[in-house]
Amino acid sequence: MTNYQEIVNLNIGGTRFATSWHTLTWVPDTFFTALLSGRIPTVRDETGAIFIDRDPNLFGLILNFLRTRDIDLNNVNIRALRHECDYFGITPLSRRLALCDEINHSSCGDVLFYGYLPPPSNPPISNGSSGRNGNNGSRKNLTVSNSDVAAVRSHSRNSSLDLRTVGRIPSQDQLSRCGRGHSRAASLGNAECHKGLKQNENTWSENMKVQIIKAHHNWIAVAYSHYVIGYRLTDSCGWYVAFQSPVQESTIERIALNAKTGGATSGGNSSAGTDVMLGVSSGPLVRLWAFSTHTEPVRRTLIGTFNLGVRVEHLLFVGPQLVALSGAGSRSKAGVWHTSTQHWQTQDVAHLTTYDTAGSFLLLGTATGAVNYIDMQKFPLRMKDNDLLVTQLYKDPNQEPITAISVYLTPKTSLCGNWLEIAYGTRYGSVRVIVQHPETVGHGPQLFQTFTVHQSPVTKVSLSENYLISVCSEYNHVRSWRVTRFRGMISTQPGTTPKAAFKVLALEAPTAQAHNDCGPYGEQDEEQIFIQKVVPDTDTLYVRLASNGKRVCTIRSVDGSPVSCFVVAVQCEGALRPRRLLLCGHRSGAAQMWDLTAPVDKAARPAHPPAANALHPEPHPPFAPYCSGY
Template identity: 50%
Template structure:
């Protein structure tokens, strides 16, 4: 501990009315004095010096100071003129219109009249029995955004008790087209199908589904924006993943339940399987990674053919040599190399931390996949995995520790010459709120996001109550950009989604980051432009948050009320719903060891 002494006059300290100093010297705040009569103030003297200089000269030299730190001190002392000047300095690089990456703002659903429903489920005798009362109710306060998912040129935004769908057109931009009835339970999962092909619903219809607990409700959205309830279904166990495979709605639970709704038969069916830890899709196939070390597949298009047996056709595809639980799964379909089908490649991670790649030749479909490579680099369970055209990416439960490899291909197929080589290792630190005030776990998945034939990205939200996100390349962890809420509100959900291009010749799809906020708004960021800019500059020195940025973010939250993601086996996140089977073990506490010292100062006031 060391002390600094400052000498000044009463007039200098008190010319700003209603400040800390006017209250201190008038006796409204108790004082502590040393043997010389100097008043002791327990604040940082390095920041007090420019504040005292401003009180003396009314001048400010922001280039020599940290504007954020000084503004915090000025607010503490109540020096209003200084606070205003510092706010203007801080706002030079910030705008409510955002920076060059900011692409749009959707305000919270407002005062329009919407249907509200009070729904009670009776699942003892008839799981689809619904009694409901519809009333008109304005959305006065939608609350925070819980989940965002996208499909083609649509997004679905889930709030606590209703879901809103938006559609984008080149001529009109984003427009709200559907608002669900208000439900009397909290939405945990959402799935969107904006391109229903064939079937009895018609090519122009869209579908959106939400789940809470064990129940699922499904709507069809007509071209005019009106929604018709298709049905309410029950999985009988908590729904932990909800997504579409073609026109089929799929719900899964780690307990070993799979529910399927078929658009042709309009039939809902539950199937018991082995406890599920992970999943992915490949065409019409649902691939399941299970607790017994096996990978199973279900052809959901053939589902109606098995209706007489009241059973889904569940087939074992592969069994892990060590029979470890399959905790993460990613399927990659290469371009067709023969008339007999695709070369199928599957990367998976296990509860022991092992990463394996298995492949199946088109000519040897009947013999099943063969083990191709094994990596034993993780010491914690693998929680996410992604096999793409150029990279293999795995994430484990140790604070989202990421390992990446380059993948060598020959004519589109994975090759052993020279084979997969290690690329990099990094972490995506992300703390979650214990009480859920920071958002829903299904709405804040780190990724990776993006098409498998392009560079993919992670999205890092370091602390629950923050207005900042870091976009990082999934292959090497380098920072592409950071985005900051244009209205200062906390970010409670996010997703990366690629929207289709216009009908103009040469137009290509563009990738966007959608962020949902505590006030119910949606903000959009152009990641295609961000990737192009990052490709033109040297980003090798930038990764995730720097130590200074990290400490600044951690100062914004109470670490005792946060947790680090531990075990969350999930899909490969290629599904538009991007819901995962998220589970957390007991709270783990991590101590940040910081070198610090105590600074105090005393002020000698000259009468």
């Protein structure tokens, strides 16, 4: 007869425990009931204690639960403890931990989770005629049918789960439609056929994942391999499908989105009802569409297909003007489509390396150390001269190649107009700030300050109202400075002071950085942030302040699918204050949104502001240490 008060000595991973037979066996059908009944062979140490090769710290928590029927989960890794409970078969504790895990990691997202856009329910299939039909003006391809829109709009939690599964594992119907149906050769075990099937499944998965995601105002464009879906946000409907591009024969490499253009369509006819314009590039070709969502079905007009002559590396809107840039060595080119003239024009731009925009200005950095600019407001006046009016603004004193550039236009005041402030980084690690006074416009900018703290080429630079931030190619090493201003203009008294140095580590390949840009993101009058994606296939992103590297929050995919691309955008309309949204595209084909407004504002505020009447204010905190962690 079993003595339930008998002491049982255990050696768990080198740590000794002593408990009673009753404590270990009050939960039926567990590892311990099988062990003590002899159904599981035992291994004993030199003292005769039963040896079990498991984590002693986690076992101590389980043993306390068996003793008291209760557990304190503060500072406990719930998932690791749940794994141990499953191993030992402690079902009551395992169920409790599962509930706690669901509360902490809900599939509906945390408090920052803002929205979910499911994958397209009927993704279009690319074929040889789709691209041509999209260009020949047929009515079938110039509209999005109501049934297509309704199919994508309809969404439930169960349907989204099914769509995520379809995005990863094609059904037999999908395989057959793509020319990958069952064949006799495959059933006979033909190795080549299986190899082709696996390759096509990978192709299907790549076509389903979100390649690029962009936003402008209350619009989002989600680009897949061969088509783009546009979403619009309204108070009454929330996010809904507003338009879809034609299927492209070539893989989409860049997209640009401009909402509420109010421009004109091809042929010079006004399109007052146009809501949004979408530019798409593949190789050297650029296609531009205008969409009007005021009609049913949605009216889509192909404005034109343009050729830059070299592969498009940057595609953007400067106001309503579409700009395509390429910095491919000596064959650097700039192409502009102007909304008022309906004309596409290209021009060689020597040694183009980087760019930035400010108002109607497009600034171009070059490998020869020159800063050039194009004023889009003057551009239509020179159309007959076939000249983009590329003008040199400044020349680096050492003629160092310019690798990053940032423009800040100070707000106009009653005392003076805009100051033009430009920060740029070079291939040799220098960061310079140049300033142009309103009263000295004809004399060009003057060199204001030089920083030589980087030893590697500068890849990013951002000049804002309060900070100067630079990033170099050595593991995204960031340096930041606090900017002193007087009446809104940059000041030399006392000038810029160093703020922090840290690294935004990422283990992604350089080729993956085009649509996974770490930042900094944010308007120039607010706190900017970095988005850190450490490894390529991850469902987790880290948000950090650009000024000091402080971790703001951690974002995890609500469905567990890896993040394929991301961008930070400001959603302005329909809200009392602008929302700063992190938009993530996923390999499942879905898009997820996170509202970063509150955590960024909270992290940017000083923890303990000094009292107004303090006689002995606290000393300034030391500079942030050099940080290489995540």
